[in-house]
Amino acid sequence: MMNRHKNTAEKMIKSALRAVDPYYLIMDQLKLEGDILVIQNREKINLAEFKRIFVIGAGKGAAPMALAIEELLGHRINAGAINVKYGHGQDLKKIRLMEAAHPILDENTLKNTRQMLEIIDQARQNDLVIVLITGGGSALLELLPEGITLQDLAILNQLLLSSGAAIDEINTIRKHLSLIKGGQLAKRIAPARTLSLILSDVIGDPLQSIASGPAAPDTSTFAQAVDIISKYRLENKISVKIKAYFKKGLRGEIPDTPDANDAVFKLTANYIIGNNALALNTLKHDAEQSGYKTVLLTDRVQGEAREIAKLLAGIIKSGVQSGFPVSSPGCILLGGEPTVTLSGDGKGGRNQEITLAVLQELAECKSEFYFCSFGTDGTDGPTDAAGAWIDEQTITKVYERKLCVSDYLQRNDSYHFFKQIDQLIATGPTRTNVMDLIFCLY
Amino acid sequence: MMNRHKNTAEKMIKSALRAVDPYYLIMDQLKLEGDILVIQNREKINLAEFKRIFVIGAGKGAAPMALAIEELLGHRINAGAINVKYGHGQDLKKIRLMEAAHPILDENTLKNTRQMLEIIDQARQNDLVIVLITGGGSALLELLPEGITLQDLAILNQLLLSSGAAIDEINTIRKHLSLIKGGQLAKRIAPARTLSLILSDVIGDPLQSIASGPAAPDTSTFAQAVDIISKYRLENKISVKIKAYFKKGLRGEIPDTPDANDAVFKLTANYIIGNNALALNTLKHDAEQSGYKTVLLTDRVQGEAREIAKLLAGIIKSGVQSGFPVSSPGCILLGGEPTVTLSGDGKGGRNQEITLAVLQELAECKSEFYFCSFGTDGTDGPTDAAGAWIDEQTITKVYERKLCVSDYLQRNDSYHFFKQIDQLIATGPTRTNVMDLIFCLY
Numbered sequence: 001m002m003n004r005h006k007n008t009a010e011k012m013i014k015s016a017l018r019a020v021d022p023y024y025l026i027m028d029q030l031k032l033e034g035d036i037l038v039i040q041n042r043e044k045i046n047l048a049e050f051k052r053i054f055v056i057g058a059g060k061g062a063a064p065m066a067l068a069i070e071e072l073l074g075h076r077i078n079a080g081a082i083n084v085k086y087g088h089g090q091d092l093k094k095i096r097l098m099e100a101a102h103p104i105l106d107e108n109t110l111k112n113t114r115q116m117l118e119i120i121d122q123a124r125q126n127d128l129v130i131v132l133i134t135g136g137g138s139a140l141l142e143l144l145p146e147g148i149t150l151q152d153l154a155i156l157n158q159l160l161l162s163s164g165a166a167i168d169e170i171n172t173i174r175k176h177l178s179l180i181k182g183g184q185l186a187k188r189i190a191p192a193r194t195l196s197l198i199l200s201d202v203i204g205d206p207l208q209s210i211a212s213g214p215a216a217p218d219t220s221t222f223a224q225a226v227d228i229i230s231k232y233r234l235e236n237k238i239s240v241k242i243k244a245y246f247k248k249g250l251r252g253e254i255p256d257t258p259d260a261n262d263a264v265f266k267l268t269a270n271y272i273i274g275n276n277a278l279a280l281n282t283l284k285h286d287a288e289q290s291g292y293k294t295v296l297l298t299d300r301v302q303g304e305a306r307e308i309a310k311l312l313a314g315i316i317k318s319g320v321q322s323g324f325p326v327s328s329p330g331c332i333l334l335g336g337e338p339t340v341t342l343s344g345d346g347k348g349g350r351n352q353e354i355t356l357a358v359l360q361e362l363a364e365c366k367s368e369f370y371f372c373s374f375g376t377d378g379t380d381g382p383t384d385a386a387g388a389w390i391d392e393q394t395i396t397k398v399y400e401r402k403l404c405v406s407d408y409l410q411r412n413d414s415y416h417f418f419k420q421i422d423q424l425i426a427t428g429p430t431r432t433n434v435m436d437l438i439f440c441l442y
Numbered sequence: 443m444m445n446r447h448k449n450t451a452e453k454m455i456k457s458a459l460r461a462v463d464p465y466y467l468i469m470d471q472l473k474l475e476g477d478i479l480v481i482q483n484r485e486k487i488n489l490a491e492f493k494r495i496f497v498i499g500a501g502k503g504a505a506p507m508a509l510a511i512e513e514l515l516g517h518r519i520n521a522g523a524i525n526v527k528y529g530h531g532q533d534l535k536k537i538r539l540m541e542a543a544h545p546i547l548d549e550n551t552l553k554n555t556r557q558m559l560e561i562i563d564q565a566r567q568n569d570l571v572i573v574l575i576t577g578g579g580s581a582l583l584e585l586l587p588e589g590i591t592l593q594d595l596a597i598l599n600q601l602l603l604s605s606g607a608a609i610d611e612i613n614t615i616r617k618h619l620s621l622i623k624g625g626q627l628a629k630r631i632a633p634a635r636t637l638s639l640i641l642s643d644v645i646g647d648p649l650q651s652i653a654s655g656p657a658a659p660d661t662s663t664f665a666q667a668v669d670i671i672s673k674y675r676l677e678n679k680i681s682v683k684i685k686a687y688f689k690k691g692l693r694g695e696i697p698d699t700p701d702a703n704d705a706v707f708k709l710t711a712n713y714i715i716g717n718n719a720l721a722l723n724t725l726k727h728d729a730e731q732s733g734y735k736t737v738l739l740t741d742r743v744q745g746e747a748r749e750i751a752k753l754l755a756g757i758i759k760s761g762v763q764s765g766f767p768v769s770s771p772g773c774i775l776l777g778g779e780p781t782v783t784l785s786g787d788g789k790g791g792r793n794q795e796i797t798l799a800v801l802q803e804l805a806e807c808k809s810e811f812y813f814c815s816f817g818t819d820g821t822d823g824p825t826d827a828a829g830a831w832i833d834e835q836t837i838t839k840v841y842e843r844k845l846c847v848s849d850y851l852q853r854n855d856s857y858h859f860f861k862q863i864d865q866l867i868a869t870g871p872t873r874t875n876v877m878d879l880i881f882c883l884y
Contacts (some may be wrong), residue, residue: 293735296766300756302803307749310673314778316743317646322719324738325767338754358812361744 003391005370005441012286012439013374014025017427018374019282020434022061022199024135025274030197037073042271045195047076052126054192054233055080055095057132058117058141060377061199061432062099063090064134079119082132083112083140089430105139105199106149113143120185123192124219126358131185131194135201135377135433137211137247143179145245145254148428152239153177163232172220173228175257176249177242182208182218182257187269189215193436194268195328200275201299201377201433205334207270215268222249226256233327275299276335279376283439287331291439294331301336301438305350306357308338312438313361320367320442328367333439342379346413349381351436352424355388356414360405369442377433383415385424388429389435445833447812447883454881455816459869460817461724464503464576464641465728467716468510472639479515484713487637489518490733491572496634497522498558499574500583500654500817502530502544503641503874507574508537513603521561524574525554526860527581530873541756547581549592554728555585555622557629557632565634566818573627573636577643577875579653587687587696594681603675611851615663615670617699619684624650624660624699631657636710642717643819643875645778649712657710660699664691665850711780717741718777718876721818725881729773734883736775737767742780743880747792748799748851750780753882755803762809769807770884779877782823786803788855791823793878794866797830798856801837802847810834811884816867826855827866830876839863 012170018024029040035048040133047053053076057066064083070077070093080095086101098115100108144153156177160170174184196215198207204367207216237244248254255318258264277299286295298314301308308354312332319330326332340350348356351373358371372386398405401421408417418424460466471482477490489495495518498507504524512519512535522537527544540548540557562571586595598619602612617624617627628636632776638657640649649658668688669673671677679683690696700706719741723835726736739757754774761772768774782792791816800813816829840847848861860866 126454203756204763277760297739298753298759298760298766299764301753302745302756303749303752305746308753310745311743311750311753313739314645314744318719318740318742322741324740334859418803 002011002414003370003393005368006391008290009370009389010371011253012283013372013425015286016279016282016437017376017430017432020274020279020432021064021430022274022432023064023068023134024148025199026065026072026197029273030072030207032072039271040094042055043269050079050126052127053130054078054119054127055130055132056407057082057122057139059134059199060102061134062089062132063088063092064431065134065339066092066095069130069132077432078127081116081119085136085140088429094153102136102139103148105142109140109142110144110150113141117143117188119190123189125191127192129189131196132178132198132269133211133214134199135211138181139216139272141180141211145177145179147241148177148245152242152312153415156238156242159234159237161233165228165232165312169228171209173216173225175220176188176222176225176246177213177425180207181212182220183216183262183264184257185214187258190264190267196268196270198270198272199434200272201435203435204378205275216258216270217265219259219264221256226250227269231283248333259301259372262411274432274434278358279434279437280333280335281302282319282435283333287441292329292331293326294353295325296434297332297334299335301334301436303338305338305340305345305354309354310356313358316369316371316442317365319363320369328442331441335435335437340412342412343409344413346408346411347383347416348412348414349383351375351380351383351387352383352385352418353409353412354428355390356405356409356417359390360409363395363405365392366393369440371440372425373436373438375436376430378427378430385418386427387425388414388418389425393420394423444669444837445810447810447813448833449693449730451814451831451883452519453811454725455814455867457500457728458721458724458879459818459872459874460493462716462721462874463506463509464716464874465506466637467641468507468514468669471715472514472627474514485711489689492568492635493567494520494569494574496520496561496565496569498562498570499524501579501641502527503575503576504537504574505530505532505534506516506873507576507639507849511574513537515589523558523561525558527578529583530871542582544578544581547584547592550584551584552592555583559585559630559802562631565631566632569634570633571631571636571862573613573638573657575638575653575656575715576641577653579656583622583653583656585620587619587621589683590619590687594684598680598684601676605676607670607674611670613651615667617660617662618664618667618688618712620654622643622656623654624662625655625658625704625706626699628706629655629700632706632709638710638712639876640712640714642714643877645744647717648716658712659702659704659707661701664688664699674822685727716874718875721879722777723773725879727773729883734771734773738760739774739776741777743776743780745780745784747780747796751796751799755800758804758809758882758884762807762811773881773883777877777879782854784854786853786855788850788853789825789858790854790856791817791825791827791829792815793829794827794856794860795824795851795854795881797832798847798851801832803852805837805847807834807837809884811882813882814867815878815880817878818872819881820869820872826868826870827857827860829867830856830860831865831867834869836865
């Protein structure tokens, strides 16, 4: 017998992915009324004030954004180019599509970025540059200082990752070895105006972090970068060229990344047009339309997948049995990006692992429920699935087939577990990414 | 300046502890109307139908329960005796107070249990035995089979703990090496009636687990106990006496623990009079009275403290910044019992550690908030504190004193962290235990 929640859940998943599709995000939130470009709830821009409009962009979802911008602005666009991950392109008319490697950048990113810079370098006062940014933009938009090579960068990254430096510290170094990141793209675009439209794949939507904030103010400095190098005793390990470059920066011979007081940001607007919260609110709305009472817990899920799963399973059990946080028919929603610390040699992803760990905790639940966790980009770890789902019938299935849930968990082998019971969620690449969505209907 | 939430929070904590005080639980939920003992929302018992009333009990909070029962029933009680942890007694008139060791049981528990059995062994049909049960009752109420000593038990426990056996498996063994646990006390009381009043210190309030369920049906069997012994290859490690006893059980020479179909349970009522949910609902009610919108997440918190803290901090941040699950003034509540996997050599407890880990995640929160986590028994790990609290001023304090939160976390040294900034929650022993309470006001 079909679980009564499953049908609703499947529609909800489709609807949420539609809501954060970069093409529709642009189409839904931007309207052209004569010469006026209306950005919903944000700003109205009179395009008649601009002589020329240029479009650049980078990230896994930049192609559908570019397509929508083309449809919206058409012949008003003077020139444009975007750089996406290999295989993530689509036919564009006016804007040039280029592809490069992700997540490790290759020579094509450097080459393609130079193409984009050639376009924006034409921009003068009274010109508008639209910058399309989605997750992956950090590796797909990069210009290195004179003399620094990709190999120098790769070695530095390796050193930083094994040094124990925090992610913020690594980002400070990386921003100061780039001529794009940390607001430097906006500096280069000035005195033309920058309109940056952003799909956020980072918890809390921090502008300085999404794609390393090419058009956002940056608080970090060369001095901090040098401090971090010495904190982790990397002075004698990094290349002489990088050291020399940082020294020049420290002496003020290279301009630092612009902070919030920099005049460039009077010419710059950064608008988040899609994020995890938007997808969650779509799920919530749809669940309510289907008669569920909802609790949207947070769009900031972090932490070890299997530990979060214990708390989540507790919330589901108390929901089913005691009516809190909400009684049946209830829907609990949350989003973000949990992590998995690998200890086994199996195959899986954070979403599949969290689902498996919830299954373990709900092994005695007899009430009807549906739980799922999936990545909005359609990819969960090194698998071809976006995530997985379970319901109360899964528990019976597991008993019948004598599958040992704790064994699969211990081996981090959630993929093979869900594959054999046919409960993977497979969306294929979605060309969007607003992190993961987790919900339970009961 | 005083955090505007702190005052409310401190009142809430007091009120919640009052709500789960065993004395008041009895006083609030049991009333005597003439001969009728009214147990709120449960049952009315006509005491005139019983010739005699006996009272026994065990657990850290049994003394205040006994005191309330004495005040309620007074001279109607024919005899009574309870066994509590050393130092957890208080003056009683009719019911004899005895003390023994906890959590490792000593000879006094065996001696004191025999005293209680002498009382209930007088009970006949038309007599009522009131059994008072709180956390710790498993070690404070025990009768071992003929020939099995405390030392045999200690060695077995050691073997089981190092075998990797699951807690349910260990309990199955323990119940079958006891003449009290797993419903056997109720069997011994029959044909007299058993009224068991229970304060739950176990997630989900499973009757068979609280104090090892002396008056509750049990599904485990001697056969399972023997299987577990062989599963973990302990046959040649456990004492010959235990092995012989299990063999007799397997041959049916010793009655197995009674399951739900056993007629004894027609004579037995088990009522949970206090639990984590009751404390949470009191907190929730008080917060609402103070004008907060509330979300009670769950009474089933489980999992690693610092990982749960990441999710909790996410919920708090999205509450403060985006209004979900609830906007300011908001209150998020949850309860249960997280765990801490020790890796450092510091001093702390699960509540202090979860609070410290939340502090780490909220390091950039500038909005006013108050967060706390504490054990309702007044004890958090091997410390003299019940838990700890933080607010947005804690963050400033930490910066000023140059305290490294991640360092304290890594050393599991939450106690010394909070002690030096004077943010421990110290209630002293409360003589109750409904696990931990966690809440945040913002």
